[in-house]
Amino acid sequence: MNDVLDVILRLVAVLVVFLVLPLVIGQTEHKVMAHMQGRLGPMYAGGFHGWAQLVADGVKFAQKEDVVPAGADRRIFQLAPVVALLPYLLVLIAIPVGPHGLVGTVIDAGLFFVLAVMGVGVLGSLMAGWASANKFSLLGGLRTAAQLMAYELPMLLTASSVAMAAGTISLPGILNAFHWWWIPWQIIGGLVFFTAGLAELQRPPFDMPVADSEIIFGAYTEYTGLRFALFLLAEYAGIVVLCSLTTVLFLGGWHGPMADSLGWLWTLLKTAALAFTVIWLRVSYPRLREDQLQKLAWTVLIPLSFAQIGLTGIVKVVMS
Amino acid sequence: MSLAAGPPGFLSPAGVEIAFLLVGIATLAAALVTVTTKQLVHAALWLVVTLGGLAIEYLLLTAEFIAWVQVLIYVGSVVVLLLFGLMLTKAPIGRSPDADSGNRWAALTVAIAAAATLVWVVVDAFRSTWIDLSGAVQGSTKVTGASLFRNWVLPFEALSVLLLAALVGAIVLARPPVTRHRPSKDALRATPPRHGARS
Numbered sequence: 001m002n003d004v005l006d007v008i009l010r011l012v013a014v015l016v017v018f019l020v021l022p023l024v025i026g027q028t029e030h031k032v033m034a035h036m037q038g039r040l041g042p043m044y045a046g047g048f049h050g051w052a053q054l055v056a057d058g059v060k061f062a063q064k065e066d067v068v069p070a071g072a073d074r075r076i077f078q079l080a081p082v083v084a085l086l087p088y089l090l091v092l093i094a095i096p097v098g099p100h101g102l103v104g105t106v107i108d109a110g111l112f113f114v115l116a117v118m119g120v121g122v123l124g125s126l127m128a129g130w131a132s133a134n135k136f137s138l139l140g141g142l143r144t145a146a147q148l149m150a151y152e153l154p155m156l157l158t159a160s161s162v163a164m165a166a167g168t169i170s171l172p173g174i175l176n177a178f179h180w181w182w183i184p185w186q187i188i189g190g191l192v193f194f195t196a197g198l199a200e201l202q203r204p205p206f207d208m209p210v211a212d213s214e215i216i217f218g219a220y221t222e223y224t225g226l227r228f229a230l231f232l233l234a235e236y237a238g239i240v241v242l243c244s245l246t247t248v249l250f251l252g253g254w255h256g257p258m259a260d261s262l263g264w265l266w267t268l269l270k271t272a273a274l275a276f277t278v279i280w281l282r283v284s285y286p287r288l289r290e291d292q293l294q295k296l297a298w299t300v301l302i303p304l305s306f307a308q309i310g311l312t313g314i315v316k317v318v319m320s
Numbered sequence: 321m322s323l324a325a326g327p328p329g330f331l332s333p334a335g336v337e338i339a340f341l342l343v344g345i346a347t348l349a350a351a352l353v354t355v356t357t358k359q360l361v362h363a364a365l366w367l368v369v370t371l372g373g374l375a376i377e378y379l380l381l382t383a384e385f386i387a388w389v390q391v392l393i394y395v396g397s398v399v400v401l402l403l404f405g406l407m408l409t410k411a412p413i414g415r416s417p418d419a420d421s422g423n424r425w426a427a428l429t430v431a432i433a434a435a436a437t438l439v440w441v442v443v444d445a446f447r448s449t450w451i452d453l454s455g456a457v458q459g460s461t462k463v464t465g466a467s468l469f470r471n472w473v474l475p476f477e478a479l480s481v482l483l484l485a486a487l488v489g490a491i492v493l494a495r496p497p498v499t500r501h502r503p504s505k506d507a508l509r510a511t512p513p514r515h516g517a518r519s
Contacts, residue, residue: 071413073361073413073414076361076365107384108384108385109384109388109460109461112388113388115392115396116388116389116391116392116395116396117391119392119395119396119397119400120396122396123368123395123399123400126400126404126407127365129407130361130403130407130411130413131361131413133413138407141403141407142404142407142408145400145401145403145404145407146404148400149400149404152397156392168461169461170461
């Protein structure tokens with residue numbers, strides 16, 4: 001009975017994190033972008049500095065009519081937002097927050113689980129792009145697929161570099177093996193992983209698939225109401241997952257002063273710093289063109305990740 | 321395979337075995353829909369269900385690592401590539417009247433023959449092997465890696481060479497034909513005039 005209760009508690013905790021953190025990041029994005037551009041951002045909803053803006057947005061989305069275009073493939077059109085969102089919820093289960101088993105569930109092949117399930121989320125965008133019966137949506141879907149294929153590889157390669165360093169692919173195992181000098185050792189891999197992750201999430205400057213000045217909103221053009229909100233939520237949940245994963249793999253997760261009692265705080269702080277960087281990049285850089293995007297992946301990121309794997313291997317052999 | 325005759329017997333199946341069978345039936349049904357549906361993109365999406373079902377079967381056989389690799393490679397990459405190809409070429413919403421092939425009976429024969437061979441090999445190889453669920457995990461990453469790189473290195477490397485050959489072959493096929501000498505007047509004359517301005 002105690003075991004069942006334990007499992008349920010962990011799942012509920014993951015669900016709460018899944019529902020709260022993306023909203024926090026969304027609100028932070030509103031505010032940070034506003035201040036970087038000399039504005040105030042939302043100030044009225046909820047009273048104190050517009051903290052309830054996204055709650056109000058959610059209520060607004062829920063009231064809107066759920067439109068399915070006449071020419072669309074109904075079932076796939078309606079299923080797509082769920083396929084886009086659910087994988088991120090599943091991924092959160094496997095990410096360790098603190099030492100001594102502060103993790104949803106320990107998965108033996110955790111690293112593979114996380115990357116595999118994250119890749120499934122893109123199917124949602126593809127389904128949406130195809131099923132909308134809209135040429136802009138289809139173009140968005142195509143760009144999504146092309147982008148995923150280019151950036152999945154460097155992500156996998158750099159993640160496997162960390163797995164080589166740690167000698168395990170279980171996420172808590174990687175954190176247990178972590179030493180501070182891993183950060184300079186794996187820094188190239190970390191940068192490549194983070195960049196590729198941004199591209200996989202279609203965040204600026206890699207937001208070609210949803211480029212509003214060219215193809216309206218890519219695969220999500222025809223969506224309204226709650227289903228559109230689900231896609232937006234998937235994007236922010238994706239930021240949470242990417243940042244926490246980068247934290248765990250490359251920044252030492254819960255390692256820090258007083259890690260025994262404050263480990264979860266370190267994870268959260270590092271994740272928050274990375275999420276801030278994601279927002280910062282959105283405000284700072286112009287969008288990459290499709291060919292620049294592919295060129296960056298194939299001629300810069302993939303060679304860099306191979307170099308990182310080589311470096312990891314050499315250091316590993318020298319040390320043993 | 322877990323239903324082969326052995327000490328635990330058929331007639332009192334454990335919960336895991338029932339789940340294995342049910343998932344297997346669902347996977348088979350999804351696979352059948354994949355090849356029979358007339359809507360091309362639906363076929364690709366049913367393929368996702370089929371491959372996901374296979375991953376669950378691997379999980380039930382305690383082969384966790386294989387299951388996630390299956391999802392990563394097949395669902396995450398191969399199907400995305402497939403959908404990309406479909407969207408680039410021809411993927412109408414609704415039925416494709418030309419989705420039927422005249423080769424369907426030949427394809428069916430080959431498929432049944434291949435399936436029979438595989439089932440026979442697997443049943444013959446694992447006739448009375450049972451996975452001890454209460455013991456140590458037998459399909460963990462460590463065990464899989466050790467057996468792959470200790471006992472099965474040669475097949476592994478042979479497969480790598482095979483895949484590499486397939487890759488090179490695909491690139492060769494996809495390249496535009498290379499002319500031996502620079503395009504001469506012969507080559508230019510060989511192409512039919514587009515607008516028929518002069519013969």
